[in-house]
Amino acid sequence: QKEVEQDPGPLSVPEGAIVSLNCTYSNSAFQYFMWYRQYSRKGPELLMYTYSSGNKEDGRFTAQVDKSSKYISLFIRDSQPSDSATYLCAMSAPGGGADGLTFGKGTHLIIQP
Protein backbone atom coordinates (compact mmCIF):
# COMPACT_ATOMS: atom_id res chain seq x y z
CA GLN A 1 0.00 0.00 0.00
CA LYS A 2 1.39 3.38 -0.98
CA GLU A 3 1.61 6.03 1.72
CA VAL A 4 -0.48 8.46 -0.32
CA GLU A 5 -3.16 7.40 -2.77
CA GLN A 6 -4.54 9.74 -5.42
CA ASP A 7 -6.75 8.93 -8.40
CA PRO A 8 -4.70 9.80 -11.52
CA GLY A 9 -7.76 10.65 -13.61
CA PRO A 10 -8.09 12.19 -16.07
CA LEU A 11 -11.00 14.10 -14.58
CA SER A 12 -12.91 16.09 -17.19
CA VAL A 13 -15.57 18.64 -16.19
CA PRO A 14 -17.32 21.56 -17.93
CA GLU A 15 -16.29 25.12 -17.27
CA GLY A 16 -17.99 26.58 -14.21
CA ALA A 17 -18.39 23.24 -12.42
CA ILE A 18 -17.23 22.54 -8.89
CA VAL A 19 -14.25 20.19 -8.89
CA SER A 20 -13.45 17.81 -6.06
CA LEU A 21 -9.98 16.27 -5.79
CA ASN A 22 -9.05 13.80 -3.07
CA CYS A 23 -6.20 11.93 -1.45
CA THR A 24 -6.04 9.28 1.23
CA TYR A 25 -3.00 8.48 3.31
CA SER A 26 -1.91 5.76 5.68
CA ASN A 27 0.79 7.39 7.82
CA SER A 28 -0.80 9.00 10.89
CA ALA A 29 2.44 10.95 11.49
CA PHE A 30 1.60 13.31 8.62
CA GLN A 31 0.74 16.69 10.10
CA TYR A 32 1.09 19.20 7.25
CA PHE A 33 -0.96 18.95 4.07
CA MET A 34 -0.50 20.76 0.79
CA TRP A 35 -1.98 20.97 -2.66
CA TYR A 36 0.17 21.85 -5.63
CA ARG A 37 -0.80 22.59 -9.21
CA GLN A 38 1.58 21.53 -11.96
CA TYR A 39 1.31 22.54 -15.58
CA SER A 40 3.01 20.29 -18.09
CA ARG A 41 6.80 20.23 -17.61
CA LYS A 42 6.69 23.12 -15.11
CA GLY A 43 7.50 23.27 -11.42
CA PRO A 44 4.74 22.51 -8.89
CA GLU A 45 2.97 25.67 -7.69
CA LEU A 46 1.74 25.76 -4.09
CA LEU A 47 -2.02 26.34 -3.85
CA MET A 48 -2.92 25.47 -0.27
CA TYR A 49 -1.04 24.70 2.95
CA THR A 50 -2.91 23.41 5.98
CA TYR A 51 -2.11 21.95 9.36
CA SER A 52 -5.24 21.24 11.33
CA SER A 53 -8.34 19.25 10.48
CA GLY A 54 -11.11 21.33 8.98
CA ASN A 55 -11.50 23.70 6.05
CA LYS A 56 -9.28 26.45 4.68
CA GLU A 57 -10.48 28.74 1.94
CA ASP A 58 -8.49 30.88 -0.48
CA GLY A 59 -10.42 32.46 -3.31
CA ARG A 60 -11.97 29.73 -5.46
CA PHE A 61 -10.04 27.02 -3.62
CA THR A 62 -11.04 25.20 -0.43
CA ALA A 63 -8.84 22.61 1.24
CA GLN A 64 -10.36 20.12 3.63
CA VAL A 65 -8.48 17.85 6.02
CA ASP A 66 -9.97 14.97 8.00
CA LYS A 67 -7.17 13.46 10.05
CA SER A 68 -9.46 10.88 11.69
CA SER A 69 -10.24 9.41 8.27
CA LYS A 70 -6.80 10.18 6.81
CA TYR A 71 -8.49 11.95 3.91
CA ILE A 72 -7.85 15.34 2.32
CA SER A 73 -9.71 17.18 -0.40
CA LEU A 74 -9.36 20.20 -2.62
CA PHE A 75 -12.46 21.91 -4.02
CA ILE A 76 -12.29 24.32 -6.94
CA ARG A 77 -15.33 26.54 -7.49
CA ASP A 78 -16.26 28.17 -10.78
CA SER A 79 -13.63 26.13 -12.60
CA GLN A 80 -11.88 27.77 -15.56
CA PRO A 81 -10.04 26.29 -18.57
CA SER A 82 -6.85 27.75 -17.06
CA ASP A 83 -7.34 25.37 -14.10
CA SER A 84 -6.55 22.46 -16.42
CA ALA A 85 -3.41 20.93 -14.94
CA THR A 86 -2.20 18.11 -12.74
CA TYR A 87 -3.05 18.54 -9.06
CA LEU A 88 -0.72 16.95 -6.54
CA CYS A 89 -1.45 16.41 -2.89
CA ALA A 90 1.55 16.39 -0.57
CA MET A 91 2.12 15.88 3.10
CA SER A 92 4.90 15.89 5.64
CA ALA A 93 5.70 14.80 9.16
CA PRO A 94 8.25 17.35 10.36
CA GLY A 95 9.81 17.23 13.76
CA GLY A 96 11.31 13.81 13.26
CA GLY A 97 13.89 14.99 10.77
CA ALA A 98 11.53 14.17 7.92
CA ASP A 99 10.70 17.49 6.30
CA GLY A 100 10.63 16.06 2.80
CA LEU A 101 7.19 15.93 1.22
CA THR A 102 5.43 12.71 0.29
CA PHE A 103 3.38 13.24 -2.84
CA GLY A 104 0.41 11.54 -4.42
CA LYS A 105 0.83 10.63 -8.07
CA GLY A 106 -1.37 13.57 -9.11
CA THR A 107 -4.80 13.94 -10.72
CA HIS A 108 -4.92 15.24 -14.29
CA LEU A 109 -7.80 17.74 -14.48
CA ILE A 110 -9.34 18.96 -17.74
CA ILE A 111 -11.80 21.86 -17.74
CA GLN A 112 -13.81 21.88 -20.95
CA PRO A 113 -14.70 25.37 -22.29
Add this chain to the structure above:
Amino acid sequence: DSGVTQTPKHLITATGQRVTLRCSPRSGDLSVYWYQQSLDQGLQFLIQYYNGEERAKGNILERFSAQQFPDLHSELNLSSLELGDSALYFCASSVGAGGSAGEQFFGPGTRLTVL
Protein backbone atom coordinates in the same frame (compact mmCIF):
# COMPACT_ATOMS: atom_id res chain seq x y z
CA ASP B 1 7.61 32.91 -10.27
CA SER B 2 8.39 31.15 -6.97
CA GLY B 3 11.74 32.87 -6.49
CA VAL B 4 13.61 29.55 -6.65
CA THR B 5 15.99 29.33 -9.60
CA GLN B 6 17.52 26.24 -11.18
CA THR B 7 20.12 25.78 -13.86
CA PRO B 8 20.40 24.38 -16.43
CA LYS B 9 16.90 23.94 -17.78
CA HIS B 10 17.87 20.96 -19.88
CA LEU B 11 20.74 18.51 -19.80
CA ILE B 12 21.46 15.77 -22.29
CA THR B 13 24.28 13.39 -21.49
CA ALA B 14 25.43 9.81 -21.95
CA THR B 15 25.36 6.82 -19.65
CA GLY B 16 28.25 6.67 -17.23
CA GLN B 17 28.72 10.43 -17.17
CA ARG B 18 28.46 12.86 -14.24
CA VAL B 19 26.39 16.04 -14.10
CA THR B 20 25.79 18.84 -11.62
CA LEU B 21 22.48 20.60 -11.13
CA ARG B 22 22.33 23.95 -9.39
CA CYS B 23 19.67 25.61 -7.27
CA SER B 24 19.33 29.02 -5.63
CA PRO B 25 16.64 29.21 -2.93
CA ARG B 26 14.24 32.07 -2.32
CA SER B 27 15.74 35.00 -0.48
CA GLY B 28 15.64 34.28 3.25
CA ASP B 29 15.01 30.54 2.94
CA LEU B 30 17.47 28.31 4.78
CA SER B 31 16.23 24.88 3.70
CA VAL B 32 16.78 23.40 0.26
CA TYR B 33 15.16 20.18 -0.91
CA TRP B 34 15.81 18.07 -4.01
CA TYR B 35 13.11 16.00 -5.68
CA GLN B 36 13.05 13.67 -8.69
CA GLN B 37 9.96 13.35 -10.87
CA SER B 38 9.58 10.43 -13.24
CA LEU B 39 6.52 9.09 -15.01
CA ASP B 40 6.42 5.83 -13.09
CA GLN B 41 7.51 6.99 -9.61
CA GLY B 42 5.98 10.45 -9.46
CA LEU B 43 7.61 13.16 -7.34
CA GLN B 44 10.05 11.68 -4.84
CA PHE B 45 12.02 13.43 -2.12
CA LEU B 46 15.77 12.93 -2.42
CA ILE B 47 17.54 15.03 0.20
CA GLN B 48 17.25 18.17 2.35
CA TYR B 49 19.86 20.66 3.49
CA TYR B 50 19.31 23.23 6.19
CA ASN B 51 21.71 26.15 6.61
CA GLY B 52 24.58 24.23 5.08
CA GLU B 53 24.03 20.92 6.85
CA GLU B 54 22.39 17.74 5.60
CA ARG B 55 19.11 17.32 7.48
CA ALA B 56 17.19 14.47 5.91
CA LYS B 57 17.59 11.83 3.24
CA GLY B 58 14.85 10.29 1.18
CA ASN B 59 15.11 7.90 -1.75
CA ILE B 60 18.51 9.12 -2.87
CA LEU B 61 20.84 6.70 -4.62
CA GLU B 62 24.44 6.34 -3.48
CA ARG B 63 25.54 7.60 -6.92
CA PHE B 64 23.85 10.91 -6.11
CA SER B 65 25.15 13.52 -3.67
CA ALA B 66 24.37 17.09 -2.78
CA GLN B 67 25.73 20.01 -0.83
CA GLN B 68 24.66 23.45 0.28
CA PHE B 69 27.16 26.28 0.20
CA PRO B 70 27.63 29.23 2.59
CA ASP B 71 25.59 31.48 0.27
CA LEU B 72 22.81 28.82 0.62
CA HIS B 73 22.76 27.75 -3.00
CA SER B 74 22.80 23.99 -3.48
CA GLU B 75 24.16 21.54 -6.02
CA LEU B 76 23.00 18.02 -6.78
CA ASN B 77 25.65 15.77 -8.27
CA LEU B 78 24.59 12.72 -10.27
CA SER B 79 27.30 10.27 -11.27
CA SER B 80 27.60 7.00 -13.21
CA LEU B 81 24.40 7.98 -14.92
CA GLU B 82 22.00 5.31 -16.14
CA LEU B 83 19.10 5.49 -18.57
CA GLY B 84 16.69 5.28 -15.64
CA ASP B 85 18.04 8.51 -14.18
CA SER B 86 16.33 10.45 -16.95
CA ALA B 87 13.77 12.59 -15.13
CA LEU B 88 12.80 16.07 -14.03
CA TYR B 89 14.79 17.23 -11.01
CA PHE B 90 13.25 19.91 -8.85
CA CYS B 91 14.67 22.01 -6.11
CA ALA B 92 12.42 23.53 -3.44
CA SER B 93 13.12 25.86 -0.54
CA SER B 94 11.47 26.79 2.73
CA VAL B 95 12.14 29.22 5.53
CA GLY B 96 13.08 26.75 8.23
CA ALA B 97 13.16 23.12 9.21
CA GLY B 98 11.23 20.71 11.38
CA GLY B 99 8.01 22.10 12.80
CA SER B 100 9.01 25.54 11.56
CA ALA B 101 9.81 24.44 8.03
CA GLY B 102 6.92 26.30 6.47
CA GLU B 103 5.73 26.03 2.91
CA GLN B 104 7.99 24.58 0.23
CA PHE B 105 8.28 26.54 -3.00
CA PHE B 106 9.51 24.77 -6.10
CA GLY B 107 11.83 25.87 -8.86
CA PRO B 108 11.19 25.35 -12.59
CA GLY B 109 13.22 22.13 -12.68
CA THR B 110 16.03 20.63 -14.72
CA ARG B 111 15.12 18.06 -17.34
CA LEU B 112 17.82 15.41 -17.52
CA THR B 113 18.01 13.07 -20.48
CA VAL B 114 20.50 10.20 -20.35
CA LEU B 115 21.17 8.58 -23.72
